[in-house]
Amino acid sequence: MVHNFNAGPSILPQEVLQQASEAILNFNNSGLSILEIGHRTPLFQDVLDEARSLVKEIMALNDTHEVLFLHGGASTQFMQVPYNLLNDGATAAYVDTGIWGVKAVKEAKLFGNVEVVASSKDQNYNYIPKGFEVPKDAAYIHITTNNTVEGTQYQQFPGWDVPLVADMSSDIFSRQLNFNQFDLIYAGAQKNMGPAGVNLLVVNTEILGKTNQQIPTLLDYRNHIKEGSMLNTPPVFAILVSMLTLRWIKKMGGLAAMEALNDQKAELFYNTLDALPIFNPVVAKEDRSKMNATFNIYNAEKEKLFLDVCKAEGLYGVKGHRSVGGFRVSMYNALPVSSVEVLCAVMRDFAEKHG
Ligand SMILES: *Cc1c(COP(=O)(O)O)cnc(C)c1O
8 A cells, every 4th residue: 555645746536547547548439549639639629628617617717717738837837927927127026935936036037127025035935924015016926825845835815916926836726715816827737636747827818918028929828828728739648637637626526625635634644743742843833735744853863764664654755855855745635534644653653663
């Protein structure tokens, strides 16, 4: 029995994997593989249409918001967002909450001025900054809703008076939010939605077309919208698996059900963590991520021992990101509560033997 706490690519529902494997051999009883049919055939068009409409439905998006499936992973959006939204000479506001946000800032600087309006770097990114001001003339504000590496997550969005852009790669579809308050959301699929190779983009069309720079065809969101997210050959298999995952989310009861499950797992895990003094919970309590929990061990010499024990018990992906060390357990939608129960039992047992 394995328990998959990988941060990304990461766990997907078993039934989705089963359906995806069937689609590779014989897609919808066509006698053909999903990998060997044209992307403009009705067979695939139906997949894309269903994927886009499931996103709209599950997120309860207004008609102002368009849904696209794009190439390039979330990192491409670090560049594509300012390309579409930031004029030379204009300013964009960024909140610096960790490694991914830093990369986003670096790319935006190629297009205009960047003002980092808040940062939690002063405390190793172990909290989410609050109560900061955003210049009224900023082209947009960019935040990272869940910090995959550091283990922090926004619990509230106070609302700023400029367009709100969010990197939601690692907590997309994990909880109920008013998604219409975001003007642009992007998420690489491989954390909570599907396999690597596709990027979900939700954009309020009202914020587009306001810059005057020339945008290469493939990078201009408006072209993708015009062509129904089929400007060129889309990553068909990654979109299919994402669509199957979206079907699974809907069948399970949508985001209300995902949130309830994720709350249950997070509560179980953090209660255990807080009860075991051998472990050090590094993140400020009110900003703890329900997707990626980071922690370490006070006695650093025991770190490797704990990882060995986890490995022996079939717990995968417990090692922290190479840039921060320690431990990280990712508890995405598809991770069963029982896996968290096993992890907690292993932690309690370890604390008893080595505490
Ligand atoms: C994983 C991740 C990224 C990078 O995604 P790629 O698809 O590898 O480019 C960006 N932002 C966040 C928050 C992530 O978790």
